[in-house]
Amino acid sequence: MNALEIAGVWKYYGDFPALREVRLNIAPGSTLALLGRNGAGKTTLLRIVAGLSRPSRGSIRIHGSEAREQATRRRIGILGHGIALYDELSAIENLTLFGRLYGLPDPRKRAGEMLERVGLGRVRDGLAREFSRGMRQRLAVGRAFLHDPEVLLLDEPFTALDDRAIAVLQSMIKEMRERGRTIIMSTHQLREALELASHVALLQRGQIVHAGERTQQMLDDTGWLYRTYGDN
Amino acid sequence: MFLRQVWTIAAKDLHSELRTKEAWNASIAFSVVILLLFSFAFDPSSEQIQEFSGGLLWMTYAFAGALVLNRSFAREVQNDCLDALIASPVSSAALFVGKALANFAMLYAVELVSLPVFVLFYNVPWKAAQLWPMLLVLALGTWALTVIGTLFSALTVNLKLRELMLPTLVYPMMIPALISAMTITTNVLAGNPAGFGMRFLVAFDIIFTLLAMVFVDTVLVG
Amino acid sequence: MREKIIIGLAVFAGALLAWNMNTIFTQLPDELNQGAIYRIIYFHVPANILGMTGFGLGMLLSIGYLVTKDLRYDALAASVTEVSLVFASIGLATGSIWARIIWGVWWAWDYRLTSWLVCWLIFGGYLMLRRAIDEPNQRARFAAVVSILGSVNAYISYKSIEWWTTQHPQPVLSIRNGGGMAAGMEAPIWWNVLALACFSAILVMVRMRQEAVANEIDTLRRMAHAQ
Secondary structure, three states: OOOEEEEEEEEEEOOEEEEEEEEEEEOOOOEEEEEOOOOOOHHHHHHHHHOOOOOOEEEEEEOOEEOOOHHHHHOEEEEOOOOOOOOOOEHHHHHHHHHHHOOOOOHHHHHHHHHHHOOOHHHOOOEHHHOOHHHHHHHHHHHHHOOOOOEEEEEOOOOOOOHHHHHHHHHHHHHHHHOOOEEEEEOOOHHHHHHHOOEEEEEEOOEEEEEEEOOHHHHHOOOHHHHHHOOO | OHHHHHHHHHHHHHHHHHHHOHHHHHHHHHHHHHHHHHHHHOOOOHHHHHHHHHHHHHHHHHHHHHHHHHHHHHHHHHHHHHHHHHHOOOOHHHHHHHHHHHHHHHHHHHHHHHHHHHHHHOOOOOOHHHHHHHHHHHHHHHHHHHHHHHHHHHHHOOOOOHHHHHHHHHHHHHHHHHHHHHHHHHHHHHOOOOOHHHHHHHHHHHHHHHHHHHHHHHHHOO | OHHHHHHHHHHHHHHHHHHHHHHHHHHOOOEOOOEHHHHHHHHHHHHHHHHHHHHHHHHHHHHHHHHHOOHHHHHHHHHHHHHHHHHHHHHHHHHHHHHHHHOOOOOOOOHHHHHHHHHHHHHHHHHHHHHHOOOHHHHHHHHHHHHHHHHHHHHHHHHHHHHOOOOOOOOOOOOOOOOOOOHHHHHHHHHHHHHHHHHHHHHHHHHHHHHHHHHHHHHHHHHHHHO
8 A cells, every 4th residue: 555645636726726637646654756847736735645735626635545634633743834832832742732632641741852852952841932943943843753653744944954954854754764754845946855765756837757776876866857848 | 533623722822821911911901991992882871771782882892802813813824824724734714713712711711800800890780690691702702703713803804805805704794793792781680581682592503503604715825 | 608697687687677667656645654665675675685594595605615616606795695695784874864764864783773783784894804815715715604604694684684683674575474465565575685695696607707807817826836
């Protein structure tokens, strides 16, 4: 069974199709780099997979189930543009809250472990609003990976991250990959994404114009993909 | 499962609110100030006050309550928390009920604090037997305000002109419940039976709670 | 074809209205207690009937949109609601004039009037909400929710004269609780309902065309921006 099956998905804003006939199958354990220019539809597609939005036509199946089902949402982790944390709560309180929402057996313990993992163990009782930007980002990464999701959706994860946060994120992504989890990253940062990716999909004006394995050529010549498939 | 999620959401909202106390302070202050202002506007001689005591009280509660209700979903927009909540396994209905319960608790607390202020400033003749009916009508009326306010907070959360659209939509919707609550309160304070209004209010509460639980998902998930 | 239907309806409704006016003004006697002014009923009641029915129809169409996600249901719901709001305004205005003459006041805060004013406010809010949202699908979804919640209030208004004692008169039409009017006097109300219903159909059709054009422009604009 595929980790993710996107079948015939269209998304309309009024009569304007932001996504057209998107078809994509992602096997479990792959790391997919979702590429495309601004406005191509990457964020729209990710939001639909995350269950934040419904497709106008077509279906999304994650490990065989619908995206909006509660059991499915428990298996998905998301890291978007906002950090999705409460400023007035402490680091440990934030992660414990999300642990409860995701039905973890011992949320507080797990939250503590995750804080250690992202290097925030010493400031666990600090309020999120007191943290520096990099610390907030690391906390956000902790939140996304907290419930050990089987499918991770990362929307431009490397933008606006400081060096330490990038290092933490990269190591956690590698860990997830080793454990056979599926990762989907939309990105502009071709270099970092292509290094981690096993597969690549290029979205252009709402359509998938190329989907396949990540080749060495793509890694050597990062502009190749856009030149070959871009702008027709 | 549903109840556990409701409880987690309600606890989070109350916890956040107790930390900052923004809405609480504003609401209490506003409510006391309005009661004071109204007492200057209307001379509270005891016979006349009986007639519009209910109206006065609920006007105060509706305006002070708006301060709490408007923030309900708006507080989630900062940092994109709303997306994280919708994407989590929590159902939209549980998210709504959790927030509504937290709002209800806060509003009810504000009302209980303002009620003695009202009785004091307006020389309302008070008998002990009125307490339970009073608490009941406060609960029923407040629940109506809460359900409508919370639902529309969700609906307007991403709109431009949110500050304009929210009161425009919410206040007319609340009016039938407000009027019922006002009439019942006036009756209770005068020592009369509550009347038809009680049945109407209960029915209103049930219908709007069900409608809100059904439609909140449509509103939150695009 | 559309134009032919519109013209046909307009002619039919116009003729019907003219004939009805003739009946009302020349053939019916004055009412026992109210004198000549009671003839306002032939505008007040049909306008309110159409307004209330229209809000209910708008609710059904909104449910239709939510189920099918077809934007045409939304366009129809918006048009019907807008036209109904116009009729509600006429109903409120004619009621107010009538009240001034019979009761001596322009307005009374009884349950019927208050709940109908509330409906007017809610559906006015509905139209404002539509104007505040650019994206057609989101607009349709949110408007549908408001329409459904608002029609609960329309129902409350309808039942208000039964549930509470109101200054507004009790039901007099034969479809509710028997009749209170002489047979000859009630019929013109229904003829006016028919005539005004034809006019509202015309208005809805015109409005639908406007919505379709607006949607097309919106799509073209999005397409242009995406290039």
